[in-house]
Amino acid sequence: MALEHAILVSLLEKPGSGYELARRFERSIGYFWTATHQQIYRVLKRMESEGLLAVRALSQQSRPDKKEYSVVGPGRAALAQWLHEPIEPESMRHDLAVKIRGAAFDDPSVLIREVERHRQVHSDRLAHYVAGELRDFTGPAAPTPLDAGQELQHVVLRGGITYERMTIAWLDDVLATLRRLGTSHPHA
Amino acid sequence: MALEHAILVSLLEKPGSGYELARRFERSIGYFWTATHQQIYRVLKRMESEGLLAVRALSQQSRPDKKEYSVVGPGRAALAQWLHEPIEPESMRHDLAVKIRGAAFDDPSVLIREVERHRQVHSDRLAHYVAGELRDFTGPAAPTPLDAGQELQHVVLRGGITYERMTIAWLDDVLATLRRLGTSHPHA
């Protein structure tokens, strides 16, 4: 049910439509949760029918009408209650690691380009996060001092940055290993 | 469909029953994929009906019979084909980060014990992985030299170790931030 809570947090930070939420999930929320617009619309509808959210129809010119959702009392209470409940620490789900172990039963060198591609994606994400950090928290245009909400957003962003850096370092280790195996065992 | 491929890899490394696979997913496979026995039994049945696996019924004394699965030709081919297809880089799914940002709308200090608990879990996992590395790859009882399969298992394990270390470092950062906010803003 964490999507529900991620939506509550995002709407508390700023009310918005399903479409806007979907874009936030591609951007800032993206470094701790992902969701497609389908999922978001479905959950928004359910949360509204459960009384956690309020809707307001906004007609716009030169673009379709939208529904702006905002959190109401019971929604805020549901979030507060969840914060007090313990949750299970996450476990890994890493397809690429499955492939790497699977490469033992094929030619390991076929994975080199794939791993390089993943490295590029993580490197781009890192650059994007670092730019966001400079813009919002550590650069000259950032507010000083930061309030509690901004401090918490910043520490989550630092987590994303740390994650991307460690992933890149590991992928470099993987590439070195694959290249070493490729030269000593040229084709299975 | 990565569960299917994780099962193929594991059964290629060593044939086994659904029950044994479930335990492997709790242990060594656990640092790159998770699955419950329900999922595993269901997928094994499907894969067998698709001709990717062969079954052999084994009767045992003083414990229930089991079905030993092993990979056959088409299963190996399916894995090889998947290795050649590109996959999407993973995205984050981190409940705890949702909670941390949500704490801005409640009292941040309620999260301290929760974060400490997560830190303990990751610290235990790290110790477990490091012990496994020493036992299987870097200790005196480890085979030398390692073959390609072992090298690949080792680099995946190093990824698990790196991940746990970076997570612990980040959780320490989170704890420091929560404590700092707790003293300057004593209760919302």
Add this chain to the structure above:
DNA sequence: CTTGGCTATGCAACGAGTTGCATAGCAGGA
């Protein structure tokens, strides 16, 4: 001797997440 735990497999129901498709008006470029 009863309770709990381990091996071993499985069903049923539910909830979470993905993919394909549909609608619809407006803006900008080839």
Add this chain to the structure above:
DNA sequence: TCCTGCTATGCAACTCGTTGCATAGCCAAG
């Protein structure tokens, strides 16, 4: 002019993953 792309919402069908429960024999501890 047509095609692409953006805003904006949504249905239907599907797969993936979780939770609760059931069976069943053996073993060890209290």
